[in-house]
Amino acid sequence: MILPYRKVSIAPMMDWTNRHFRYFIRLITKYVNLYTEMISEHAIYHKRNSQKDLKHLLDYDSCEHPLIFQIGGSHIPIIKECVKIVEEWNYDGININCGCPSEKVFENQFGAILMAKPRFIANIVKEIKKVSKLPVSIKHRLGIKSNHLDKTHYEDLKEFIKICYNEGGCEHFIIHARHAYLGKYSPKKNRVVPPLIYEWVYQIKEEFPELMIEINGGIDNIQDILNHLKYVDAVMIGRAAYEDPYFLIDIDEVFLNQKNSLSRKEIFLKFVSYVLDQIDQGIYPHSVVIHTFGLFRGIKNSNKWKQYLTKELTNLKKYPIEKLPKELVYDILTKSLEILPEPIYEANRHTIVL
Ligand SMILES: Cc1cc2nc3c(=O)[nH]c(=O)nc-3n(C[C@H](O)[C@H](O)[C@H](O)COP(=O)(O)O)c2cc1C
Numbered sequence: 001m002i003l004p005y006r007k008v009s010i011a012p013m014m015d016w017t018n019r020h021f022r023y024f025i026r027l028i029t030k031y032v033n034l035y036t037e038m039i040s041e042h043a044i045y046h047k048r049n050s051q052k053d054l055k056h057l058l059d060y061d062s063c064e065h066p067l068i069f070q071i072g073g074s075h076i077p078i079i080k081e082c083v084k085i086v087e088e089w090n091y092d093g094i095n096i097n098c099g100c101p102s103e104k105v106f107e108n109q110f111g112a113i114l115m116a117k118p119r120f121i122a123n124i125v126k127e128i129k130k131v132s133k134l135p136v137s138i139k140h141r142l143g144i145k146s147n148h149l150d151k152t153h154y155e156d157l158k159e160f161i162k163i164c165y166n167e168g169g170c171e172h173f174i175i176h177a178r179h180a181y182l183g184k185y186s187p188k189k190n191r192v193v194p195p196l197i198y199e200w201v202y203q204i205k206e207e208f209p210e211l212m213i214e215i216n217g218g219i220d221n222i223q224d225i226l227n228h229l230k231y232v233d234a235v236m237i238g239r240a241a242y243e244d245p246y247f248l249i250d251i252d253e254v255f256l257n258q259k260n261s262l263s264r265k266e267i268f269l270k271f272v273s274y275v276l277d278q279i280d281q282g283i284y285p286h287s288v289v290i291h292t293f294g295l296f297r298g299i300k301n302s303n304k305w306k307q308y309l310t311k312e313l314t315n316l317k318k319y320p321i322e323k324l325p326k327e328l329v330y331d332i333l334t335k336s337l338e339i340l341p342e343p344i345y346e347a348n349r350h351t352i353v354l
Pocket of ligand 1: 016038100218237
């Protein structure tokens with residue numbers, strides 16, 4: 001069951017974990033599972049008859065494998081159609097979003113509210129399995145609370161997992177170790193205010209040793225990843241991977257025994273050719289490069305570097321994309337690195353090696 005899954009994943013994050021960011025992350029680590037942002041059932045379904053539109057939505061680089069598709073939705077016939085399409089595009093798994101607390105998602109009856117309907121989710125999993133061989137996982141919270149319902153007890157969580165497993169056959173649960181308060185907090189606050197209760201996730205693993213239990217929430221360094229792995233099967237990293245991606249540089253050495261010796265600057269330089277290729281696909285450099293802005297976090301002049309790139313790359317929008325001079329883009333990107341200091345020593349690679 002665990003293959004092709006790895007012990008570390010980068011979380012699905014809307015507007016962040018698009019294909020540009022995922023390509024960029026692969027320069028830092030080959031090991032982790034990557035997830036798409038949540039894509040709604042309707043987004044795929046409405047585009048199902050246009051290969052061009054589907055390509056825009058579903059295309060990715062082969063280096064992104066293992067790549068899991070996260071779907072948001074609750075209409076079983078539509079989800080089934082979408083899953084067939086996702087399988088044709090050779091994704092490595094399907095993940096159902098049962099953790100998003102946004103009001104819009106809540107109104108459309110998917111995301112975290114689905115935690116109140118474990119039998120319904122179990123049925124979705126069962127129906128997906130009828131049309132696809134892809135492994136199905138569920139990403140959810142510890143529990144949910146709204147004006148009308150309170151599912152915040154450990155027993156509610158246990159019941160949710162038990163039903164999804166026994167009745168739906170789901171064997172992989174990714175648990176964001178916080179409750180979600182629907183209608184009370186914004187999605188952003190719902191990622192910060194409710195306390196992390198890792199022990200509940202550990203306890204779930206103890207009670208369901210046969211399941212793959214992945215923990216998520218507030219994990220931002222390799223030592224903590226390794227600590228969590230004493231209790232659960234896998235660890236999912238969200239914001240830290242986007243805001244400070246270079247901390248992942250040691251992952252391949254730890255889990256694959258393959259050291260990635262690229263410095264931050266070398267990673268950025270490798271990304272430059274990807275940015276230039278994207279111009280041929282009609283994509284302006286700014287919308288690609290912006291996903292690397294966490295790379296020099298904590299390094300002197302990181303903000304100046306970001307400001308320089310933002311200004312220079314935004315200016316390029318005055319060119320029609322087909323007339324955009326690639327040499328100019330190359331010069332801007334490589335010159336930007338001069339703003340950053342030269343590496344001094346390698347004692348602490350997370351903060352010093354550029
Ligand atoms: C900008 C942003 C967008 C997110 N979008 C999604 C999403 O599309 N699907 C999802 O399941 N979770 C989404 N999340 C939640 C993350 O996947 C993750 O569960 C959460 O950030 C907690 O992990 P962390 O503390 O490591 O960031 C998003 C989080 C952020 C910050």
